Amino acid sequence: MLNCIDNSGAAIVECVAVMKKRGMRPTASIGDRIIVVVQKQRSFGQEGPGGGSLSIANKVKRGDIRHAVVVRAHKEQQRKDGSYVKFDDNACVLINKSGDPIGTRLTSVVGAELRDKKWSKILSLAPLHV
Amino acid sequence: MAQALPFRSATCCCRRAVKFAWSLPAQKRSMLSLHAGPVERLDFPPQLPEQYWSQLPKRMRPDQVKREIKIHENPPSEWKTCKEPVKLIDQQQMAILDPTGARARLFDPKNPDGAKAGDIILATFKTGEPFSGVAMSIKWRGPHTSVLLRNQLTRVGTEMDIKVFSPLVQSMEVAQKAAKRPRRARLYFLRKPKHDMGSVQKIVDGYLRQRAILTGGSPGGAKRQQGGVRGGVRGGTRRR
Known part of the structure; x- marks a missing residue:
């Protein structure tokens, strides 16, 4: 279960597969592409529970299967200079099949490892990267 | 006829000899016994x-001489030299990484007056943006000394373990000392929501402002740093 930090309409998603990783239990870290199922939708203020406006605002719905990129990980990750970075939660950003983010804005900090993995579009949307 | 008699007598002798041999009680008949006895x-x-x-x-040839076994001396002990x-x-390494000794002090x-767990530390890097946070633990390991900083960025707890003597670290400053000496060396309880200090950005910004006033001469440098520290929002967009 990961937080989704963009405005695509998903709030909490569940990871069902990690792409381009092999093994008994492949693990994803920052910058890895995963496949997720949307578990909870984000509600937008007052018109949140109302059906019509919600479906327009939300680009994804509960139960959708989407691709995503991990942008924060709770597991500490070593950088090339020997320092470690760790976040308090796991978070991702939904993308489409070609790799462009579905949302247009990110709400919180992302890891700088995205730069090494060529996710510059997500980095440019992010308010802060560490 | 003349030849038959000796043949018969010979077989007779043979039979008798065999009989005699069999009658001997303990004597074993074996081929080995023929060659038994010390060989000179x-x-x-x-x-x-x-x-x-x-x-x-x-080894038996007359020109063979005994091989000389060479006994080597022990190599000189490295332990004795160093x-x-x-x-x-x-x-x-410390002389290279920290020639002035200020960081080590x-x-x-x-x-x-040195940095302790619980202090708010600001680290600036030669590459990338500065990072500040509460020092949760300091691992003293000579040149590998590292400090674990925790901060909340956009309300997400972020921790960074920074190597103090890394050549990429430009400066390390204590922005604020801990109000009370903590009773623990490692303040991992700060991760719990009850004890979390939240964002230390305001404290660091205040420290930078004060420092700029005190030093006076270099507001530009401090300002740039400040801008970098405050957001990364602005810094990031500017770079792009």
């Missing part, structure tokens, strides 16, 4: 001609 060792004839030497085993090599290399556990 014969010396080689003196002045054996050289063409026969090849038939002898190598008793603590790791310490020596650590010293060399700041992170000296015996220094009362």
Whole structure:
């Protein structure tokens, strides 16, 4: 279960597969592409529970299967200079099949490892990267 | 006819001999017994001609001399020349990484004014943006000394374990000392929501402002740093 930090309409998603990783239990870290199922939708203020406006605002719905990129990980990750970075939660950003983010804005900090993995579009949307 | 008689007598003798042999009680008949007994060792004839030497085993040839076994001396002891090599290399590395010794003094556990767990530390890098946070733990490991900083960025707890003597670290400053000396060396309880200090950005910004006033001469540098520290929002967009 990961937080989704963009405005695509998903709030909490569940990871069902990690792409381009092999093994008994492949693990994803920052910058890895995963496949997720949307578990909870984000509600937008007052018109949140109302059906019509919600479906327009939300680009994804509960139960959708989407691709995503991990942008924060709770597991500490070593950088090339020997320092470690760790976040308090796991978070991702939904993308489409070609790799462009579905949302247009990110709400919180992302890891700088995205730069090494060529996710510059997500980095440019992010308010802060560490 | 003349030949038959000796033949018969011979077979007769033979039969008798066999009978006699079988009648002997304890004596065992074996081929080995024929050769039993000590074998006398014969010396080689003196002045054996050289063409026969090849038939002898190598060690028995007259020209064979005893092989000399060379006894090597022990190699010189490295331990005697350098008793603590790791310490020596650590010293060399420290001389390279921290020539003035200021950083080492700041992170000296015996220094009362040095950085301690619980302090708010601001680290600036030669590449990338500065990072500030509460020091949760300081690992003293000579040149590998590292400090674990925790901060909340956009309300997400972020921790960074920074190598103090890394050449990429430009400066390390204590923005605020801990109000009370913590009773623990490692403040991992700060991760719990009850004890979390939240964002330390305001404190660091205040410290930078104060420092700019005090130093006076270099507001530009401080300002730039400040801008970088405050957001990364602005810094990031500007870079792009």
